[in-house]
Amino acid sequence: MAGYLARRLGQALLVVAGVITLTFVIMRLVPGDPAVAFAGPKASEAELAAARARFGLDDPIPVQLWNYVRDLVTGDWGTSLHTRRPVVEDLALVFPASLELVGAALVLAVAAGVPIGVLAARFKRRLPDVGVRVGSMLAVSVPVFWLALALQTVFASNLGWFPVAGEYDGELDTTSPLTLWTNITVVDALITGNWPILTSTLHHLVLPALVVAAYPAGVIAQLTRAALIEESGQDHTRLERALGFSESRILTRFALRAALNPVLSLIALVFAYSMVNAFLVEAVFNWPGLGRYAADAIRSLDTPAIAGVTLLVAIVYVLANLAVDLLQGVVDPRARAG
């Protein structure tokens, strides 16, 4: 197990190093001279040279890459051109809101996807199954930004059941201000017992979380169905059937337990994917998260901020994968060999 752990950690570190290099390369692709952007178009040759020296643009590329890595490791992710604040501080502020949205969406996705998958497997090739297959395929085929706009228009603008945008009512900041601990509003409101903000946030969370949940719910339903059907062909299922257990009981009591393993590892994979889907949803619902920050950064060609968002999500993805692999290594010794 220790050897497996070390090998897997080493791999993850290598990938993170590659991710940093790739981000560095992307940032070098920006058209135009960063020194001109900093010193202004009318700058003299001497001013340009000073700007180049300041940003280390005269150094050989490997030296620049090394400096970039050193800065990243020491917590200097550059300064946003758009908010004029350190990128790390910006990220610390907006990332928790995205985590809140994606977390809520994944809870919804599992709560809906697993039972739907069980239903489809129970009535395999009959009407409920066909309905689930079409429905889950539609859920993974729908563009999130359009689903977000559609739900917002119908359930917020027209019916008025849910708020149109934002994380909670702004006026609550004065009537019952929130003490920040984790920056995740729901969690902070819960531990400080701030009920007005908690209920308002949950109310605001419903529509965006439903939109982000569509894709993972569809994938989870499909995988649960496939895993259950595979289990139903196994010897233990035949035994359970011979012992007189009902089909529903075999599915939920025995097969589901075995089928949940692949579902768990899938969640880590769809987590990062949902994070990026959340970008588009946040832009529509004006959710104060990573996505809205990224959209602003893209609009103002704020390369340090774009690089920061890219790095953060990629690192989260690597960590999520690592966590799943290690968990499976603990649960299933066969996984350690790979």
Add this chain to the structure above:
Amino acid sequence: MSTGRMSGGELRRTLPRLPARPTDRLAAVGAVLLAVIVLAALLAPWIAPYPDNQPQPLRALLPPGGAHWFGTDQVGRDVLTQLLYGARTSLLIAASVLALSATVGVTLGLVAGYAGGWLRDVIMRITDVFLAFPALLLALALAAVLQPGVTTVIMAIAVTWWPWYARLAMSVAASVATRPYVDAARCLGVPAPVIVVRHVLPNSLTPVLVQLSLDAGGVILVAAALSYLGLGAHEPTAEWGLMVEAGQTLFTTNWWVVTFPGLAIVLTAFACNVLGEGLRNALDPRRTVR
């Protein structure tokens, strides 16, 4: 094969059999739907009721009706016409991305998988890095720093997509490289490039084909998302994501401007996804679950 022609029976035996199951009816629906969309895209100049990108400000925001089946948009363009031309953009992007990524990925993957050793390790580690980014994120970062446009979208998505094909081809090549017939060819002194092209490449075609059809829907969704964010196609190119973006403030008052382009994306992605899944179930004998 010495005659160079196959009898009908031989052909039928060579082609993978498509079992007639209820799930395959869904795949058939997808195939028909996709065929209709491809045909509509190809024939757009002839079947579109109005010329491409023809704004008529006096006819702006007309609801769906006799003269304009899907209504008109904010500058008076016929929505159906824009949808038909938009299909060309989406399908062109998807085809280019998949052709580029499959060519680069399969070539690298076959070479690495057959050669093995350090070359395989290096390429594996490189694909690891690319696969550490969700596709939309890397495409987003690339498109954000380059000039927006259809070519940028194609390049940005292809850069994020080739590693999947490299991985796939690598695993096929690695498993084929140890087969007796490849050993035999090697012993006969057949040069490695010839072995790769004649014996390894054909083995990878089926899984690559399945992967291509599975990926098409995803590429269309990513491309639409990039255009929606203003990083992809821009006016006057007709593009579905762009149509949603341009009309989004009108959703409550003029639903047709946003609803139809969105449905076009859903239908196209859905068709590709069910067709891809059906092909995978039919062609991949390891997957017995249907």
